[in-house]
Amino acid sequence: MTGRNAKARKIEALLGLAAAAHPVRLLEVGTGSGGIAHHFGTHPGRRFEVDAVDVNDSRQIHDGYRFTQVSDIQLPFPDGQFDVVISNHVIEHVGDRAAQRGHLAELRRVLKPDGLGYLAVPNRWQPVEPHYGLAFLSWLPVAWRTPYLRWRRRGDDYDCRPLSVRELEPLLAEAGFDFVQQHGRALRTTFELERPGA
Template sequence: MIRRGVASRDIHDSEGDGSYDGPFAGRVSERFLERELTRVAMHAQSLCVPLATRLARAPRVLDVGCGTGGTTVALALSDLRPDEVVGIDASADAIDAAAVRAAGHGVVDGRTADGASLRFQHVEAGRPLPFPDGHFDLVTCVSVLEFIGTPSAREAFIAEMLRVTRRGGHVYLATPSPLRLREYHSRRTLGDWRRTRGYPWSSTPVALRRMFPGCAVESLAVERLRRHPRLRGIGWAAPVLAWATPWQRLLARKT
C-alpha cells in the first residue's frame, strides 16, 4: 500500500496544482519505505516516552493527521495506558493502510492486547473535528501543520484541536523548524519563506506559540536535548540549541 502511494500525498488544500503534491508517479524510495514501516518503533521512543514521562497517563487520545497510523498505534501501545485512541486523516487510503498496520501490531476487533480501543476515521481536510468539546485528554499532531497552506487555516486547525481537548489536557505538536536553509520536506532553498501554493512551509516558533492562547506551552525539543546521551552535559544550553534542531516539538496544556 505504501508503494502505491498511500503515504505520499500530504497537501490537501492546494487542489493538487503544486509540483510537490502533484500526481503520484508510482515510485517510493527504499529509504522512504523503510521509514514508513518502522514508524511505530520510532514514535514509541521519540514521542511516547517523553509524553508518558510528562503526563503519566492519558485515557482518551486523538491523533490528528495520523497518515498510515504509525504514531497512533505507538500511542495505543504506550505507557500512557489509554482507554481510547482515535486516528484521523484526510486521506481515506491512508486510513485503510492504518487499519492494516494496526492488525500487524496485534489489534483485533479494534482492541489492543491490553484492551485499549483503537479506531481510525476519515475526516476531510478543512472540516471541523467530529468530536464533542473537551473529549480528549491528549491530542497529537505530527508533521501536519506545515502542509496547511495559510496562516489563518493553521490557526483554525489548532483551535479545533484545542476545542476537543479537555481543560487541563494537552496538545502535542511536531513540525519542522523554519530556521534552516532548505525546507525540510521539499528541500527547496528558503522554502519556508518563499511560500508557494502546493509546497509545505513551517511556521516560526513565535507564530506557533501565538496559536495556543491561554495555554502553558513548553518545548519538548529542549527536554530531548537535556536527555540526549551525548549532549546532556551541556543541558544548560538546550533552550538555545533547540532553535537549531530540525523539528519543533511543543506540548501545550489547556488551562
Template sequence: MTAFDVSERRIWEGRAESYARTFARLCAHTVPALLDAAAVGSGTRLLDVGCGSGSVTVAAVGRGAVVRAVDAERGMAEATRRAAPGVEVRIGTLPQLPYPDGEFDAAVANFVLNHVGRPLDALVELRRITRPGGRVAVTIWQMPGGAGRELVGRAAEAAGLVRPEWLATVDEEHNFPRTAPGLAALLTAAGLRDVRSESLAWEHRTDPEEWWAGPAAGVAAIGQLVNSRGPEGVAAAKREYDVLSKEFASEGGDLVLPHLALLAQGRV
C-alpha cells in the first residue's frame, strides 16, 4: 500500500451511511453512461468495483446483468448487500481483487480510481479479471473540476483551514492528468484497446444542508479538511459556506452545482 492508500482507508472507514445520505446521489449521475460504456445488458457477467452504496449494482441488476460487487470498506459492502439482496459482495482492495483471470464480461469502477494510490496497477487488475474481448469502463473526477465541486473547499479555505499533514496525495510517479486525454493514456498503458474518453457535465441539485452534511460528517478528503480544526473549524467553514453557497441557489432554495467528470472505456 502507498501512503495515499493508507490515508484513504482512514478517511472512509465507518462512513458508509454518511456517504449514502449525501454524496452518493451525486456519484450516481454517471451510472447509466458507465453501464452503457461497458455494454452491460441481460446476462452480462459484471463486476462492480468499489461498489459503495450500491447504485451501480442495483442499476446493472435492473438491466438483467449477472452482477458481483467488491469494496475495500466493510460498511460499503454491507450497504450494497442491503440495496441488492442476492448479489455476492466481497471485501477486496485494488490492485489485488479476489477473482480469477477473465472471470467477467465487463468490469466497471465508478469514481474509484480517485481513491487508489496506483491507478495504472488498478486498471491492469480490472483488465486481468475481464475476459478477452470484454470491456472495462471507469469514471473519475475531472481536474480542474466544476464550480459546484469546489464550493466546500472554497469555504474551508476562507475559514483558514489547512489540509491535515496525514492526508496523503498520490505519489507523482503514479499520478496522471485528470483530463480526457490523460485518462485515455492511462487505459492504453494498462493494455486496453479501442480506448475512448470523454467529459461529462451536469448540474447537481441538492438541499444546502444536505450538501454540507457530508463534509461535516468527515466524508471524503474534503470532510477531513473541514474537520481538521475540530468543531470550531467546522463552524467557521459553515459560516463561509452559507455565504458562498448563495452563488448557486435556485429560486426554490436548492443549490444547483455544476460538476465535471471523465468517463473512459476500453476493450481487453
C-alpha cells in the first residue's frame, strides 16, 4: 500500500488540505484497494469524514471510511454534500464520451459550490499506455485498440477511453468546473514524496 499512501499524500499536498481547519467531508470515486480512502479516514493530523464508492469491491483496506458499491456513474449522495471529491484514474474506465460527461456531472453535483476536486487521468498521447504497457495503444482509433491488445496477448478487451487535454478541458467546463492543470507540480510532488528517504 506504499504507492497508494504516496498518492494520497500527493493529493493532500496538491489540494492544500493541510490547511483545512474543520472536519472535511471527502468522497473518493473508484476507491479500488481502499488505500487513499484509508489514508484520509485515519489521518493523524486532521479529521476527514470519508466515503468511498466503486463498481467492484476489490478493497484490501477496509477501515477508516464508509464504502458503498455502485452499479454505474450515478452517485448515491445528495447535491453539495462533499468538501473534496477525488476521481483518480477513473474517467477512462466509465465508458463512452456520454458516460464520461455523466461522471464529471455527478462529481460536480455532489461537490459543494466552494469544494475542491481532484481528477487524474492518463493522457491519451502517452507513448506507452499505462494499463497494459503497450506502446501507442491509446493512439490508435478506437476500433483498432482491442485487436492490437489481443494480437499482443495482453487481454481480450480494451475497456479504457483515455482523453487528450483538448478532449478533457471542454468536458470539465461543460460540467461547471473551474480547473487548473498541475502536471509540473504533480511530478515535483511525486518525486519529493517517493524519493529515497522521503
